[in-house]
Structure formats: C-alpha cells, structure tokens
Amino acid sequence: MDSAISCTNGISNGNGVCGKGYSLNGYRKSCWYEEEIEEDLRWCFALNSILHTGHSQFQDIALLDTKPFGKALVIDGKLQSAETDEFIYHECLVHPALLHHPNPKTIFIMGGGEGSTARELLRHKAVDKVVMCDIDEEVVQFCKSYLLVNREAFCDPRLKLVISDARAELENKEENYDVIVGDLADPIEGGPCYKLYTKSFYELVVKPKLNHDGIFVTQAGPAGIFSHAEVFSCIYNTLKQVFKYVVPYSAHIPSYADTWGWVMASDKPFVLTADELDIRIKQRIKGENRYLDGKTFSSASTLSKAVRKSLDNETHIYTEGSARFIYGHGCADNKQSHV
Amino acid sequence: MDSAISCTNGISNGNGVCGKGYSLNGYRKSCWYEEEIEEDLRWCFALNSILHTGHSQFQDIALLDTKPFGKALVIDGKLQSAETDEFIYHECLVHPALLHHPNPKTIFIMGGGEGSTARELLRHKAVDKVVMCDIDEEVVQFCKSYLLVNREAFCDPRLKLVISDARAELENKEENYDVIVGDLADPIEGGPCYKLYTKSFYELVVKPKLNHDGIFVTQAGPAGIFSHAEVFSCIYNTLKQVFKYVVPYSAHIPSYADTWGWVMASDKPFVLTADELDIRIKQRIKGENRYLDGKTFSSASTLSKAVRKSLDNETHIYTEGSARFIYGHGCADNKQSHV
Amino acid sequence: MDSAISCTNGISNGNGVCGKGYSLNGYRKSCWYEEEIEEDLRWCFALNSILHTGHSQFQDIALLDTKPFGKALVIDGKLQSAETDEFIYHECLVHPALLHHPNPKTIFIMGGGEGSTARELLRHKAVDKVVMCDIDEEVVQFCKSYLLVNREAFCDPRLKLVISDARAELENKEENYDVIVGDLADPIEGGPCYKLYTKSFYELVVKPKLNHDGIFVTQAGPAGIFSHAEVFSCIYNTLKQVFKYVVPYSAHIPSYADTWGWVMASDKPFVLTADELDIRIKQRIKGENRYLDGKTFSSASTLSKAVRKSLDNETHIYTEGSARFIYGHGCADNKQSHV
C-alpha cells in the first residue's frame, strides 16, 4: 500500500498525496540521498520521502521521492532510473534499433524489469510480441506496483514476462527475435551480468536467436570523456568481433551525472538519414518522442574526438576469462553501475 | 495511518513492520538526515525512512526513522527528540523540580506538545493535574498520533491539553500551580519564545502563578564548555534576578551532540541530599527512572569549573528590550535551537 | 609561494610535492569539497588539499586539489574550472569561432582572467593580439601564479592584460576586433555580468567593435535537457535579435555535472563542413586539440529535440529591464553559475 496516502488532521503522511507538496523542512534541505559515483565523487539529492522499500534474494530496492529528479528507483544503493529523465535512457536504448529494422515485430529484453524499456518498445505499432526476461521477480513486482508510468506496458497483452536468467532463456527456447535488447547492469568482474557481454555469448546465443536482418542493442555504461574507457569501449570492441556493423552512441543523462552509452549491432548496415528516421518515427511510433528524433540520433552517434579514437583503439574483448573491474559492484544485478 | 504497515509480495513499505529490518541499501548508507548544528558543524544520521511529515501554520514537522537514534521528531529541520535518548532530557527536565517540592499536585507545562514531559510528570503519584499548554495544535496532534511512547500520557485523565500561547494562558486564568515547567524553544531574538524567558515574564506572570513553595524549572539550551554561553548562562542569570534560589544543572544528550542544560528556581532552598532524592524517587515515582537518581542529580548540578565561573560572571538579563542572537532560528517555535 | 613544497622528516606539507601523493586518509575519504549545484542537488569531490586561497574586493578564490578532477579553481564557492576537463570548456569556447573566421588576428576576451581562454586563442597562428579584459586583478594574479598550464599564455607577448570592466573597455577604446569572446559568469538578475548579455549591449557595444565578418562567441550557461532553459535559450534568443546567424552548441563537462552551452554569432553565415573544419584545425592551430574536431563540432551543434525546440520557442530577450533569476548568485562575477 502506498505510504503516501493517509491524511489526518491536515497532516499528510509520506509525500503529500493530499496534494500539498509539503517539504520536510521549510529551510535547508535536511534529508539527502547520497550516491558514491566513485570512491571520491558523490552525487546527492534532497529527499522528500522514502516511498517504498523492498528486498529480493538478489538486491535491495527502493523508490525515493527526490526533489531534483522526482521518483527515483534505487537498487543496492545505485540509482537506476529517475522520473524526470529516464525517458532519455529508454528512448535511446529502444528506438534507434527498432527504427533501423525494416519491420520489428518480436523483441526480447534481457533484464528491463523496471518496465520502461517495454513501455518504449510497445509504442511501436509493428511490435506484436515483447518478451521481458528478468531474473528478479521482486524488482518486477515492485516496479509493476509503484511505477505508474509503466502500468499500461505491464498490462499490455503483447508483453510476455519471464522470470529467468536471460542467457538460459534464450538458449533453451527455440524462438527467434527481430531485435534483442540488453538492459542489464554493466559488465563487472564477478558480477552476474558479465557473462551476457562476452564474445561467446554474442556469438553463440544472441546472434543465432536473431532473425535475418535482426538487430542487437545494449546499454553500454558511462560514455563520458574519461568514463567511456570503463566498459563502453570494451562492449563496442567485443561486439565488433561478432557483428559486421556496430554503432555506438551516447547522451547526457542529468540524474546519472554522466553521459551514457549504447551500442547497436547488426550484420546489415545502418543507413538511415536523420530525415528518414523522422519519417519512420512518425509512421511507426505512437505518441511523441520527447528526446529522440533524427537529428538527435545523428548527434548522439557522432562521438567526440577522444571518445571516437578511444573506441577505435580499444583492443579488450570480454571473454569468459577476462574482465574489467568497475568501482562499486560486487554482484549486484543493477543496470547502472555508475562507474 | 502509519506508513510502515503494508506489506505486499514480501516487500515491506516504509520501515519493515513485517519484522524484517530491511536497510535501504545493503552496502553504504544512502539516505541521510543532516542537521546544521552550527553553520560550520553538521551532524548526520543515516535514515531508514521518513515515517510521517506534517505542516502547521507555524512549523514543518517530521518523524524520521533514523539508524543511530531510532525515531526522531524534527521540527523545522531541528531535532527535538530522539527515541533512544529523549528520556535523558525529559527525566532531567521534570524530576528534580518535582522531587524537591514537598507535594507537587498541579503542574503547568509551557510548550511540551510532544507529550514526553507530560509522560514523566504523570509518573508522579502526587500529581493530580497537568496542564499542557502548547501553541501548535498540529504538533500536538502529530505527536499524539505517532509517538506511541506517549500514548498513555495523552490519554491520562489528569492531563488537560490547552492550545494557546503559554504566557496568555497563565495571565488570563486564575489558577496557580505547584510547579511550572518551561519546555519551549530557546530564547532567540525575534523568536516567539523569547518573551517567555524575560525577567518581567518570570516576575509578573510565572512567580504569581506559583503556589507557596512553588518551583519553576525550564530547559535552558546547550550547556557545553563553550555553548553554555549562548543562552544557559543568561537564563540562569535572569532567573537569579527573580528567585532566591536558582540551581543550574546539565547532562550530555548524544543525539543533540552536546551537553544540555536546565535551571530550577524557587524562593525556597533546594536542600535534598542524593540519598534523600533516592528515597523520594522510590516513594513518589511509578516505575524506574532510567537516567536520574540522587547521585546523577548531584553530578548534573555540579558544573565544571569554566561553566560554573561563566554562570557566576554572567551579567546579561533577558528583558523585553534585549536579546542574544542564536544561530539558525528566525521565528520557529522549537525546543532545541541547537545553538 | 606554493604551499605544497616543503618537506621535513619525510613528511610532506600540502600536496606531496615530494612526489609522494599521500592521501589524507588511507581509508575513507575524509575531506570533501561540496558544491550546491541547486538547492536540492549536491556534487562533492574528495579533497587532497586546499592549495591556495585568496580574496579580492569582489570574490573569494581558491585552488583545491581534488581527487576526481585534479586542481580545481573555485570562486565564491562555485567551481570554475577543473584541471582534468577544462580543456572541453575552453576548446569549445574558442575554436569554433576562430575556425569559422577567415583570418582571426585580433581577439578581445571579456573576462577569462583564469588564462585558459587566452591559452587556447594563442594556439592560433594567425592571432597576433589578444586583449584579456577582466575586472578582478586578484583572480588574474592568482591564476597567473598557480595555474601552471597557463604560464606560457600569460607570458606570451601577444597577450595584453587589461584590468577593467569589459563593457567600459570596449566602449571607451577605438579598437575593433575580429572575434570577441564572452567568458563571464552567467547573466543573473542583479549580477555584475548581466549587463554584458543584453540586446543593447550586443547591439551598441559588441557589434560596432567587431570588424567586418567579425564573430562574437559567448559561454552560455548550462545546456542540459532541462537546465538549458535557465540562460542558454535566452542568450541564444537575445543574440538572434542582433546578429543574422546564430549557432548554439553544447558539450558535457563532467566536473560541471551538466552539459554546457556556447553561442556563436555573426552577420556572415557559418558554412564549414566537418572536413573543412578539420583542414583548418590542422593548418591554423599549433598542437593537437584534445576535444574538438570537425565531427565533434557537428555533434555539438546538433542539439537534441527538446533543446532545439525550446531554443526555437524562446521569446525572452535580455534587456536592461528584464532578467531571469538563477539559483545561488547574488553579485558574484564567476563564470559558472551552475544553475
């Protein structure tokens, strides 16, 4: 039950569902959510309230009501998604891949239990089946209950929810897909998601499950002027070993305090112009995109000099045997490792 | 309605009423309550949750569930009371005055809307009437609803709750009292409580409303090695102008990050030994004191050298015209100004 | 004198000039620099040391040695420049304007006392005169003494340093320039820099002092998905009232925790392709750019959908009479207002 509801004597509990946005403190902000982006770098949001907390066998989950970024989904102390700007992340993850596909009908999401990725996918009229495969049922239930913006998606008949390890699910089922979307935590040595970023995984599991002309896209970690070297360049280089055409792109997400990256890959070239993308957006997607149009994608896929060169010079490939260590993650299965 | 109650799918909202003390974050503490004790000094508690918030015409109120100090009542961003150690404050405020009185039957509390002061008073068997006079109905209602430890006191037939300005209430009613207790915010220039610390107030309002042998006691702000100079010494010196016998005493309250002070005053001398106090405690008070016994009071009323001398040398008297400025308060009517 | 120099008994003072980068604390980071980006958003850097502090009639200045971003210049509690990524800001401010100019020989910098803007300008072989006009002599001296990376620029014979109000300097001198660069604090109501962003200033002072084909470029505040509405869109729209061709562009600067913006303006169109820019970079600029090449500028000047639309729809014009209030600035003359 939502803790923000009951009101007695003009006093509201939680976050003023009575419609009065009472701040905790008329003066200085007293309650803060603090995230250690790096050991020596902190990002702190003033808090209105801690709306809900939960706990699965894998992770601690919380939905915070923060002042600067609205409702924020936090898993194991790391921000996953903030209400005010998650649309940037999810539009960038989903639309470029689907727009470049001639007719994307069946989609498989690795992870994405939050529901926002499915939400963006289901806006595509051609899509008739989305399989959301997340390992953590609690996270899915939590988000299904509390992220109102994804309610519709969770109830959409085209959505099939599977609680399982994505790798096992892909391997064990016959089904193929037009697009496979990776919406998992960053690859970390020893982390549960690492194995879903390796060359052999892409080669032996993902590629075979893509239909002809299929496209694979994955979130690819921080992509800032220095932070891109943590996983972005490695994911890019690993995908280059497996697919003929690989397109990295990035966008600044304020609540992440960094530019974030994604990588699209296919054996068919990505050849749409900004105008062609805009036409397809108009034709194929229900509602308006807030972030992504043709020009935006053009800008996003034109990386700055240093990042471009770094990606070109990256030699590291994720294999079963190698890994890169990223700050702050032991074995959490959370999307944003904020490296 | 307590936000900590509802549990769905093994996920608890709020603070784990399901009996599972789930921390928000398995690793580092992410949510913090922060108080600026001084402009250059901060005291921060890791937060489990923000249980309830409220808002009166005067102040913002919140009940936080903090890790180090349990449930904490915060008014206008200043900690009033923490579950784990408020007993120190309230036992010290109440028992010395009542124990030194021959037969304390009627008590008037200026402020104390939290209910804890009344709770300690009502433990005295001789007491048959406690008037709690607080100006802020919302604070009283909030505490009545959420501070379970004071439930019994709020429901006690001997308690009479008055929502009014304490000065006006004392002036306008005929009634006299055996003990008058000041449980208000510290005196601050321009603050609403200032006028309840002046020489004329003590002389013209408090003293006349005390019965023969009556005792006045008030909370008196920080009493640390340096902080005592903010209001403690002034309250002491002001009372010395009005009453023949004035006894200052102090105790360290962990959640306040300081030693706190109180001052007792009467026209009759305070002559009990530690043993005599212990006998009276046994005879007169229901239940066990956790903090205060005879020796504790003896220690508390023996101030350290520098503080003793400072009080003796204090010349400032609170009058209608003078005031001392204390950090962080404009016009909030909160007990602890944490100066 | 640099406080980081003296070493006695194997102990280094300040920041380990003895070559040993001793952290203050082997365990958790204890010393932090904290910036309130907004009232409810904080950005904190672990500190190695506070290298130098200074104070002019206008502002407090400090050079901090921070762990995540190296040496950081802080003015009035706001980060101006961080060693690790100031090149992004300064390359973006300087090179697009000069590269688009047929033959940029004379440049006027409004502000820029830090010296980094001059540094980038002086890399252009065609440039034979740079006038740096900053109002705060202390800031200039401080940076001249402590920002080693700008030593060469400060000593360059082509640089002429003027301590004055930039508006008065431009108005009172006869001289005209090929490029005028605005490297000032954001326009804030009541702030000293506001008057250097108005339509009348651009019209009556800047434009007349530009040579034929001259270009004006200014830093233009935060340019994030929401933050761009603070000053970026207004600066853009104001310039559009005065110049025929106005090009806004932006880039993410990690230490600023935001995307930053600049606006270039001229009465001559900006028509270079990415390749043409690369050729000019090679021909005209000594040394390598770390951030900006043709593609980078192309990406930077292609704003995302929402920002593009917002700029197109902006109607506010900075005039002597109007202003927009921006968080956190009274009258500080600092470049980055971090709004």
Place this chain on the structure above:
Amino acid sequence: MDSAISCTNGISNGNGVCGKGYSLNGYRKSCWYEEEIEEDLRWCFALNSILHTGHSQFQDIALLDTKPFGKALVIDGKLQSAETDEFIYHECLVHPALLHHPNPKTIFIMGGGEGSTARELLRHKAVDKVVMCDIDEEVVQFCKSYLLVNREAFCDPRLKLVISDARAELENKEENYDVIVGDLADPIEGGPCYKLYTKSFYELVVKPKLNHDGIFVTQAGPAGIFSHAEVFSCIYNTLKQVFKYVVPYSAHIPSYADTWGWVMASDKPFVLTADELDIRIKQRIKGENRYLDGKTFSSASTLSKAVRKSLDNETHIYTEGSARFIYGHGCADNKQSHV
C-alpha cells in the same frame, strides 16, 4: 615549512597568516572534514584548510584547520585532538592521578606522541622526569613541528622521548614510576593497542613498574549513555581484577561528539575531597587549569545511574584471548577510536 605563511599580492596561502582570516567561501561552507563516528552517524566540520599532512609506516597524519574546533589532529581519518577542547581530555587524563599521588616525581606515558599529555604533566612542580614512549616517530615529529601549544613541553629537559612499543619499553627497563599514564588508542580486537589493556599486562608489566603508592591512569574510550559499553566498562572491570581501588570518571568533549572516559587505579585508596584537590592544584600545578578543579572532578567521578550500574555489572575482562570489536578500526594506533 608551514604552508600558512607565504603571502603574495595580498593573497594569503593556507590559513591567512597575514592576519586576514579569509574563509574559503563567503557564502556556504564548501570544504568539509567528515568523520564517520559510526557507520550510520557522521560528524562534519567546515574546513579552512588542510595545513599539513604526513605519513608514517603506521598511519596517515593530518593537521586540519577547522572552523568549529580550530586546528585538528587527525590520524587515519579519526580525530585525535582539536585545539579548542583538547584541554578537557588532557587535564582529565593527567591531573586526577597526579593530584591523588602524595609526591609524583616520575611519570611514564604509554603513547601520547601528540605532546599534550606531557604538557599537562610538566605543569606539576614535583615532576622531575617524564618518559613519553610512543611507537610512531613520525607522529611525534609531526606534532613537535606543528602543535605550537606543546613546543615548550617537547623542549623541556625533564622530558625523555622514547620511540618504542610501550609494553616492551616497560618490560625491558629496570625503572619504576610514580604514575603510569595510558594515552593510547582504544583496545580493539586485532589492534596494536589491545595488548596494553589486558589483565596480564596490568598485572605483570604495569603494576610491577609502579612505585609503592603508585597510580595507573588510562584513557578509557567513549563513556556516553550507551557508548560506555564499548570499552569503558570493560577497561574498568579489567583494572578491578588487578588493583584494589579503581575510579572511573568522564567528561563531555564537544569535538568528540561524546562523553569520554578515564579510569584511575591504585592499591591505595583515593580519598581526597573537592576542597583538598583544590588546595593541591594551587600548590602543585603551575598556571591555571581551564577544566579541572575539585568540584569538576567530583562531578566527573559521579557517573549517571545507567552507566554506574553498567560498570558494576560488567563481567568482561580483557585477556590475551578475548576482545571486543569496535567500529572503524583495523590496526590503527590512534587514541580515539570514536566507537
């Protein structure tokens, strides 16, 4: 060389030795020293500067200039001593033991490299030899160089500085002492100081090295209403196994954010009244005590009810085999473990 000295162009480096107390930031305090008193409790001081840092084979050392507490000595991220209130700690550690001794001529300090304990000891006219035995030469040198208030003590001919493990030094030398002072870090499992708090250490090393009527006194960790249970009660109970008369006492030290404890022990009873202590203070100690007089000691040695009972009921004895774990210490040899 002190980094606070050099001034150029009216700009002072470090902490304004030019006499101008320039704050780093005219507005909000930007630089903070943060100490995690417990995992969920933080105590933060605004910083003027980081004056000196050092590093021995054992620990990281720093002298910070903090706003609320002046110069603060920090070892391994834990506050040892703050300029404004270290007199409370050092007067309490030293004077009760020496005052109760008939004629204290020779003193052995275990630890105390900071020099403040020696400073207080050397104020006693009867004292003709003080052996300061600290294991960390760097700490001693650092404090000798930078803690001006201890300069005189460090240069006193009666002081003999030994760099060694205190236990080994006592065991291996023939010498006996009138008073032995323990000024070490709290006993922590696995910590280097633990072995200097055990029953066998007291029995086999300390007691034999005390002269007839000798007194042992040691700092004894936090002594707050709850925190006393960490080490204070155990140190008390362990000493009770070895000495006939054991007196625990405590005082609030603002910069420690807690009440602190010490324990005095001897085979001769401690029988002085407050007045007798005052006479001895006047006769024996050069200069004025700021904190401790007879009444102050009377108050300090009268513990509050809960602490008194807790000490009486404590059964734990520190032996070679047992230990209590205290937050935040692995193997640092610092006095205040802030548990």
